[in-house]
Amino acid sequence: DSRVGARLSRQSGHSLPTEPPSCAETVAMSLEAQLRMRQNVDQMHSAFRDLSAWSSDIEARDNALRGIAPQANDAASAEAAEAAAAEAESREIEEAKAELARLALEDERRSKAGGDAAAPASAAAAAAVTAPAKAAAGTRVGSGATNFDKWQSYDAEGAVEALERRESERESLRQRVVSLENKRAREEAMRRRGESEARADAMRARGNAAFGSARYEDAVSDYTEALEANPRSAALYANRSLALLKLRAFDEAEEDATAALDLEPSCVKARLRRAAARTELGKVDEAIEDLEARSSRDTASRYIQVAGGGFVRLLRRSRHRHRHHPPPPPAAASA
Incomplete structure (x- = not known):
């Protein structure tokens, strides 16, 4: 059969199909493909957001040079875009965390499977001890050549590469989660600071109006409220x-x-x-x-x-x- 297969291979000019990948390899390749697709989609969304922000900035500068005041619907659309971007980032963080949890569960299952494999190993050791008795009884014991062939068929380099690939994927996901969470924290801090400064400016203006009307107690109250929002203002x-x-x-x-x-x-x-x-x-x-x-x-x-x-x-x-x-x-x- 092997000679026939070799002859057919030479005649056709193509090699015969190799052994199909194992289930674990198929799952790993599928996960890697999904991760690449997700990263490509994220990069595309990020590029679109940057392009949209650049376009909005150019339009705002053009309107400012022309003396055109920004319209309310522009502010509403900007707020909607910011909300959509924040929602997309939150969804991406949750997806990355879910993927990390799945990888951790997969590692736990592999660890348990490795622990269960210890039992067959001990059974093999016991079989080696009782091999002479079984041989005397006519029982056939596996030869060293057979065991060596099994070891030769084990792809150690492939297993190490798969382990390194999983660890690299896990580290990439962890870094992505940390980066997104830090970015969200900075944006939230900037948003709160902007709100505090706007509130402080409004209360300062009200305090100035009260002072101009000789309502000094009201002015003190307004300035105090402004300082609660912006306690680092010398003015x-x-x-x-x-x-x-x-x-x-x-x-x-x-x-x-x-x-x-x-x-x-x-x-x-x-x-x-x-x-x-x-x-x-x-x-x-x-x-x-x-x-x-x-x-x-x-x-x-x-x-x-x-x-x-x-x-x-x-x-x-x-x-x-x-x-x-x-x-x-x-x-x-x-x-």
Whole structure:
């Protein structure tokens, strides 16, 4: 039969079909094909999203140059596109996690199958011990050549390659999940920060309107709410400090001005307002230090010198008079 097959192969010019792949190899090839298809689809979707974002950006810039205001439906479509992209990313994360779980389950099954294979091995060892007795009884025992042929038929390199391929696939999926989750976390943080800044700007504008109408308590409340949304704004602390000065809450005004200077040491308004609060609190020396403060990096220090020059002279005279003509003690005053 083999000679006939070889002759037919030579006559036809084609080799006879080899042994069909095993079930495990078929499953591995199918999974690899599915993974490649999914990656190709993801790359295509990503390219379309980038192209759509680029097109939208170009259109927005063109409208801005032409002086055309963005329409409401454009904003709605942008929000819908962002929601669709977020949904696609979430679906991709879930699919990758499901694939990782499937691979882990498959490894667990292989591990159990390897444990079950230990029993036949021990049985083979026992059979080797009792082989002489069975041979004496006429029982045929497998020869070393037969066992060697079985070992020769085992594809060790193929098994190692399959193991490395599964591990590579698993590592690729893990990295993809981590990358997508990090991207989603960054986008969520940016979205929340944008919402907080928008809310802070709205409350600051409302506080400015209240201050302009001499509703200083409302202004303090609005600035406080704005600071809850954006606690790193020196301008908000400086604004609330001024409103507190109007309410004669000098201790709180000094604290807010100090907080503004901690965030932005070159904030001129905060330094002037802290000087005013310290003056009302009797901290004349510290108020003068604020008004005379100079910074080589702050060009606005000239404004302090000009705006506070006359006030500094008054403070100095007040301090000089206070030192040379101290007020009488309480007992002398009552007498």
